[in-house]
Amino acid sequence: MARWEPNAPERLERAALALFTEQGYDATTVVQISERAGLTKSTFFRHFADKREVLSGRQGLLAERFGSAIRDAPAAATPAACLAAALESAAPGFTPDRHDLAVQRLAIVAAHSKLRERELLKLAGLATAVADALQAHGTEETTARLAAEIGVLAFTLTISRWAAPENEQPYTEIARTTLADLCARAATLDA
């Protein structure tokens, strides 16, 4: 029978990233990840479909968070303000105690073309979710698609800046300045 295991997803994620880093992504099995986490294989499969999903599972959550934050933004919020709310909604995933996981994750994804492809597809899905939410909030379709691309770029730049080994700035601060900077640059592309 299934037992409730406290904090199983994060324990599995930590174990997986440690093993991927130590012995490589391809050489790591679900059994090894479960053992390292002190959990069973069936607990693993209650939380993730496979080892790849340990790396990408949170991105489905992101699309939901971004979408809710935009739909819940005040009616008078500009597209840029909606994007700021979306980026801020992801902050719980980028706390200081998760910094080492983000560093490991970026290195593993960068080293595997299949994982990079999956990441690109997830980001494209995130852009679609943001554009849909902006339209639901009242933004015209073309502006919504444009803002979504800028929002997703702001997010990827924020993550790579936040996950830089030497970084000590909090995620929300980086997100705010990165988005404001991109919006300012966007206004001067023809100058």
Place this chain on the structure above:
Amino acid sequence: MARWEPNAPERLERAALALFTEQGYDATTVVQISERAGLTKSTFFRHFADKREVLSGRQGLLAERFGSAIRDAPAAATPAACLAAALESAAPGFTPDRHDLAVQRLAIVAAHSKLRERELLKLAGLATAVADALQAHGTEETTARLAAEIGVLAFTLTISRWAAPENEQPYTEIARTTLADLCARAATLDA
């Protein structure tokens, strides 16, 4: 022995798109495509690795054209002017006699999730090529990445507007107004 076949790639492309439209993408074989084009299977494989590449092969060419157009733009060209040159460089692929092919192609890609994924990955590759070329032209990295996203969005919007069944406006005209419109919208995301 291989014979030279006039205009083989376009004949194969027309035959493939007609068959994909008539009987479905999955049900169509390379042998059928070659026969419909009046060419041999070995001629097919001299031009395309598989039937999927008939739909995506031109996108590698696009990345080259976009990259050259940007690198060859006048030194004083703004990022927006570089993007305009890039979009214009693709015009030979979007002439009136290719309009029916584009309509068919969009419908086939839209109907198959694997083809849509491949398309998204190609567009991500196109954005990287544009960002690299903009940097080579002298644009700062973050602005180059931002401009590249806007340029690729301008391109996809241009294609879907140009390929609308009722459209009669030439590609270059749509590209110019679409890009200018996106740059104007980008300047007002916080207003």
